[in-house]
Structures are given as structure tokens and as C-alpha cells.
Amino acid sequence: xxxxxxxxxxxxxxxxxxxxxxxxxxxxxxxxxxxxxxxxxxxxxxxxxxxxxxxxxxxxxxxxxxxxxxxxxxxxxxxxxxxxxxxxxxxxxxxxxxxxxxxxxxxxxxxxxxxxxxxxxxxxxxxxxxxxxxxxxxxxxxxxxxxxxxxxxxxxxxxxxxxxxxxxxxxxxxxxxxxxxxxxxxxxxxxxxxxxxxxxxxxxxxxxxxxxxxxxxxxxxxxxxxxxxxxxxxxxxxxxxxxxxxxxxxxxxxxxxxxxxxxxxxxxxxxxxxxxxxxxxxxxxxxxxx
Numbered sequence: 001x002x003x004x005x006x007x008x009x010x011x012x013x014x015x016x017x018x019x020x021x022x023x024x025x026x027x028x029x030x031x032x033x034x035x036x037x038x039x040x041x042x043x044x045x046x047x048x049x050x051x052x053x054x055x056x057x058x059x060x061x062x063x064x065x066x067x068x069x070x071x072x073x074x075x076x077x078x079x080x081x082x083x084x085x086x087x088x089x090x091x092x093x094x095x096x097x098x099x100x101x102x103x104x105x106x107x108x109x110x111x112x113x114x115x116x117x118x119x120x121x122x123x124x125x126x127x128x129x130x131x132x133x134x135x136x137x138x139x140x141x142x143x144x145x146x147x148x149x150x151x152x153x154x155x156x157x158x159x160x161x162x163x164x165x166x167x168x169x170x171x172x173x174x175x176x177x178x179x180x181x182x183x184x185x186x187x188x189x190x191x192x193x194x195x196x197x198x199x200x201x202x203x204x205x206x207x208x209x210x211x212x213x214x215x216x217x218x219x220x221x222x223x224x225x226x227x228x229x230x231x232x233x234x235x236x237x238x239x240x241x242x243x244x245x246x247x248x249x250x251x252x253x254x255x256x257x258x259x260x261x262x263x264x265x266x267x268x269x270x271x272x273x274x275x276x277x278x279x280x281x282x283x284x285x286x287x288x289x290x
Contacts, residue, residue, distance in 0.1 A: 011255060016239060034065075035065045054258075060089040095131070095138060099138040120156045120157065122160070175204060178209055181210070181238055205240075207242060231257070
């Protein structure tokens with residue numbers, strides 16, 4: 001993600017669903033340098049830059065390599081910063097016992113006593129829905145964590161099948177959904193119409209991912225810059241857009257976009273979708289068969 005001028009203004013915030021909580025409109029994603037092992041110095045530099053730049057939404061997951069451990073190098077040393085940020089993580093376990101064990105490991109590894117958002121990770125199939133919501137399924141663990149204060153909010157994530165994710169949004173008592181938000185989804189349908197509408201109807205917080213397609217969607221020659229794609233995501237009715245970063249300079253660019261954001265015009269929206277239309281299916285690398 002190339003650099004751009006950084007404003008000294010504050011990053012804009014939006015309400016987290018129907019709660020009184022607010023979060024920055026851009027967040028540090030769990031990809032980039034965070035999804036590595038053995039890169040402590042670089043990862044800490046990225047996290048610290050995000051804190052210092054005013055980003056308050058921090059994405060993470062048990063499945064993301066050493067990401068939780070990297071945060072564990074920060075929060076015990078910066079408790080004042082921990083108190084003002086919104087730390088998330090995820091568990092892909094489908095049973096209650098496994099999910100609760102994941103949560104205990106997450107909190108211990110991060111050196112914190114609770115998550116602001118704990119998410120049921122990567123829901124893909126009917127079998128996932130049945131296992132998670134069934135007797136002794138993971139959903140019981142998430143509800144217990146919220147009731148005991150180990151998680152302030154709970155959510156669900158998915159990028160494989162929009163109709164499976166929509167069912168989870170409609171049927172489960174979650175506070176948030178993490179889903180793909182990019183021009184491809186306008187073309188293919190599912191996430192930005194069905195899932196997003198269901199989430200908005202229930203008043204859930206919506207976190208946009210796959211915003212830059214792991215940088216696959218960046219093409220300066222075509223005018224597809226990080227700023228333009230992030231603006232596209234934030235012009236949808238979502239709460240925040242998360243982007244993985246590999247350097248402090250990329251974090252500065254992300255924060256700068258959050259400070260100067262203004263919605264796309266209708267013409268800008270149609271133009272960016274038009275650029276993706278011939279390649280939408282092949283660029284939807286994160287989906288199942290389409």
C-alpha cells in the first residue's frame with residue numbers, strides 16, 4: 001500500500017452497531033506483518049504506529065500465525081493504550097470446549113483480561129452452522145464469554161458463501177459481522193446485498209475485509225489506489241474497514257485515509273465497479289465455487 005500525505009486531523013469514528021461504543025472507520029487488519037512468525041520488531045512497529053496514528057480497531061485471530069503474541073508484546077507494557085482501543089480476535093473451533101480453550105489461550109497470549117469483540121471464525125457450510133449452533137456448539141461458548149465479561153461483543157465472520165453467512169447473521173444473537181466489502185461484491189452479489197442488508201436490519205456492526213484483495217486489486221495505472229478502494233468500502237453502510245499492513249508507512253497511509261475520508265460519488269462508484277466487471281469471478285479468490 002503506497003504512502004500518501006497524512007493529515008493531522010483525527011480519524012473519523014462510527015457507532016459499533018446499536019451500542020454506545022464507537023470505533024475508528026479504519027482498522028489494522030490481521031494480515032500483513034501480523035500474520036507471520038518471528039517478526040517481532042516489525043510487527044511491534046506496525047502496531048505502535050497504528051496506536052499513535054489514532055487507529056483504535058485491531059483485528060486478530062488464533063489462526064493468524066504469531067499475531068496474538070505480537071499484541072502480547074504491547075498491551076502489558078501499554079495498559080493506558082489498551083484501555084482506549086478495541087481489540088478483537090477469533091476462534092475457528094466449532095465446539096464449546098474448544099472455543100473456550102481458544103479464548104483462554106488468546107487472553108493469556110495477549111496479556112489482557114477480555115476482548116472487545118470475539119468472533120466465530122470463517123463460517124462456510126451448512127455443517128458449520130449446525131455444529132456451531134447445536135448442543136455444546138461454539139455459540140454456547142461465545143454467549144458464555146459475553147455473559148461473564150471475557151468478551152464485550154460477539155460476532156461472526158465469513159467470506160466463502162454469502163448465503164451461509166447471511167443465515168448466521170439472521171439466526172444467531174451476534175453483535176457484529178466481518179465480511180468482504182469491495183467492488184467485486186457489487187458484481188457477484190450476495191455479501192453486499194443479502195448479508196449487508198440482514199446485518200443493517202438487525203443493527204449489527206459491519207466490519208469490511210478483503211478491501212484491497214491482499215493488494216491484488218491495486219493497480220495505479222488503472223487508478224485503483226488504496227485510497228480509492230478504502231473509500232469504496234467506507235461508502236457502503238458499514239462500521240469500519242480493516243486492512244493488513246506490513247510497514248509503519250502503510251499504517252500511516254491507512255490512518256490518513258481515515259482522517260480525510262469522503263464518500264464516493266455515484267459516478268465514482270459506477271466507474272470503479274466497471275473496472276472490475278470483466279475480472280470479477282477470477283478475482284474473487286476468497287470465495288468458494290461460483
